[in-house]
Amino acid sequence: MIEFSFRIQLLSIIVSLLFLLFIGRLIVKGKLREEYIIFWVICTLILVVFSFWRDGLDVVAHLLGVYAPPNIVFLGAIFALFVYILYLSIILSGLQNNNRKLTQEMALLREMLEKLGKQEPKVEKKETDGHHEGS
Amino acid sequence: MKRIAVVIPAYNEEASVSAVVSSVNSLVSEKYIYTPIVVNDASTDRTAEIASKLDCILLSLPANLGIGGAVQTGFRYAWREGFDYAFQVDGDGQHPADQLPVLLKGIENTGADVVIGSRFITGKGFQSTFLRRTGIRFLGFQIRIFTGQRITDCTSGFRVVNRNALELINEYYPDEYPEPESILYYHRNKLTISEIPVVMHERTGGKSSIRAFSTIYYIIKVSLAMFFTNFRIKKRRS
Numbered sequence: 001m002i003e004f005s006f007r008i009q010l011l012s013i014i015v016s017l018l019f020l021l022f023i024g025r026l027i028v029k030g031k032l033r034e035e036y037i038i039f040w041v042i043c044t045l046i047l048v049v050f051s052f053w054r055d056g057l058d059v060v061a062h063l064l065g066v067y068a069p070p071n072i073v074f075l076g077a078i079f080a081l082f083v084y085i086l087y088l089s090i091i092l093s094g095l096q097n098n099n100r101k102l103t104q105e106m107a108l109l110r111e112m113l114e115k116l117g118k119q120e121p122k123v124e125k126k127e128t129d130g131h132h133e134g135s
Numbered sequence: 136m137k138r139i140a141v142v143i144p145a146y147n148e149e150a151s152v153s154a155v156v157s158s159v160n161s162l163v164s165e166k167y168i169y170t171p172i173v174v175n176d177a178s179t180d181r182t183a184e185i186a187s188k189l190d191c192i193l194l195s196l197p198a199n200l201g202i203g204g205a206v207q208t209g210f211r212y213a214w215r216e217g218f219d220y221a222f223q224v225d226g227d228g229q230h231p232a233d234q235l236p237v238l239l240k241g242i243e244n245t246g247a248d249v250v251i252g253s254r255f256i257t258g259k260g261f262q263s264t265f266l267r268r269t270g271i272r273f274l275g276f277q278i279r280i281f282t283g284q285r286i287t288d289c290t291s292g293f294r295v296v297n298r299n300a301l302e303l304i305n306e307y308y309p310d311e312y313p314e315p316e317s318i319l320y321y322h323r324n325k326l327t328i329s330e331i332p333v334v335m336h337e338r339t340g341g342k343s344s345i346r347a348f349s350t351i352y353y354i355i356k357v358s359l360a361m362f363f364t365n366f367r368i369k370k371r372r373s
Contacts, residue, residue, distance in 0.1 A: 100200055100310070104208045107174070107194040111212070 009054060016047035039084055139169045139239065140218040142209030144202055144225070146176040149185055155224065156189045158232035167239065172212060176205040203313035206292075207304060214301040222295050230293040234333045238295045241331040248299045248326035251318075252333035253288035259334050270354050274315045277358060281365055282322045286330055289315040293333060300326055315357050319364040 023040050026032040032040070050056050061069035141159045145152050152173060159171040171191040175183045177199040186193045194208050206223050213221040220242060224230045234252060242250040254263075255271075263271070267290075275289045292314055296304070303324055309316040321328055 096310075099198070100204050103196050103198050103200055104204065104211060107196045107208055108212055108215070111192065111194050 005054070009051060012051040013048070016044060016051050020044045020048060039087075043080065137167050137219040138217070139167050139235075140209065140213035140216075140221040141169055141171045141235065142206055142213065142221060142223050143171055143173045143191075144176060144205035144209065144223070145173055145178060145182050145186065146199070146202075146205070147178045147180045147182060149178070149180045149182045152182055153185055153189055155232070156186070156191045159224070159235070160190055162232055162235060164236065167236075169235070170218070172209045174205040174209045176200060176202075201311055202292075203308055203310040206313065207308035210296070210301055210304040210308065214298070214305040218298075218301075220295050220297055221301055223292050225292055229335055231334070231336055234293070235295075237333060238293070238331065241329065242295050242297060245329045245331075246327070247329035249294060249296050249318075249321050249328045251286065251288060251291050251328065251330045252293035252335075253286075253291055253330045254333060254335045255287040256330070256332035257334075259332075266350060270350060273354065274357060274361070277361055278315065278318055281319055281361065284322070284328065286318060286328070288330065289318055291335075293335065309360060312353060312357050312360075316360045316364055319361050320367070323364060323367065 020041075023032070023037075023044060027037055057069045057072065061067075061072050064072065066072045066075075143152070143155055143159075148155075156171045156173060159169050162169050171189075173182075173186040173189070173191050173193050175186060175193065175195045177196050183193070183195050192212070194212060196205060196208060200208070209223070210221055220239065222235060222238070224232070224235075230252070238250055238252050241247075255268075271288065271290050275286050278284070278286050278289055300321060303321065303326070304317075307320070309320070318328060
């Protein structure tokens with residue numbers, strides 16, 4: 001029995017440390033922006049802490065008055081994921097808005113450029129006319 | 136002479152875009168100059184190629200934005216270029232060009248900021264299916280609750296707006312299914328809306344932006360959007 005729980009503890013320590021390492025690598029390589037780092041680092045640190053501190057879950061559950069300690073894991077995890085997904089949706093909406101503005105601006109600018117392209121010969125002619133008058 | 140922008144959103148409308156543009160260009164009036172503005176919403180067919188050879192302004196979006204984003208592009212162009220009035224006319228031939236002067240007369244006579252062409256006032260021409268009419272009535276009912284005004288054809292995209300409305304649209308316009316939601320947005324920003332009867336045709340090409348299977352999604356999405364538009368912060372007007 002003791003051996004079993006030791007095995008799962010070792011496994012969770014290894015997995016959470018590997019996860020922390022992976023996130024660190026992503027940050028170093030610049031593949032994860034700073035805004036998102038905080039959430040992932042905190043979540044992974046919580047995982048690491050609870051993998052080492054075996055009685056931690058029971059202590060926290062007792063403090064909050066939760067009858068079955070695993071429930072607190074589900075509650076916490078689901079809540080954190082909900083908040084994070086909402087946060088991502090907000091970012092996505094912002095990106096969509098920016099994307100729309102940029103796309104529209106590109107279409108309007110392209111039209112303007114084409115119009116200018118058609119007018120160009122006239123502009124050159126004006127310049128040479130002015131030159132003649134000056135000399 | 137007043138300058139009239141006729142915004143034609145076109146997504147894969149190669150079959151009908153040329154007919155719509157030439158029907159707009161065939162309108163002759165001493166009081167108005169009509170300028171067709173085709174907004175090519177990243178079509179995958181030959182819409183852009185065909186439109187570039189026509190006598191019209193062509194705005195080509197590099198990525199697909201959907202009907203709301205496409206229409207807004209045309210309206211932003213009209214706002215920047217100083218057009219007096221702007222129309223939205225669907226690229227599929229559903230809105231006959233000969234009805235444009237009717238709407239223009241309506242906006243000049245009523246002094247409203249937005250005039251909507253309704254196919255339900257007189258009941259002539261294409262009347263859509265029963266399911267859609269029921270949906271339109273339901274959305275119209277909500278608009279009546281929120282604004283106190285009766286709009287018989289709130290999903291009609293056949294509209295004319297003046298520069299007051301263009302200024303608003305330049306700032307914000309709903310992305311998806313913009314028609315009913317924009318009515319509330321105009322109302323919230325103290326624009327006057329009026330409705331006059333027009334005759335519509337059945338579309339000659341292309342597909343409705345509202346497909347059959349997504350009618351329920353459409354109703355729910357638009358209802359939600361309309362509800363929240365009531366609380367949206369008003370644009371600060373200088």
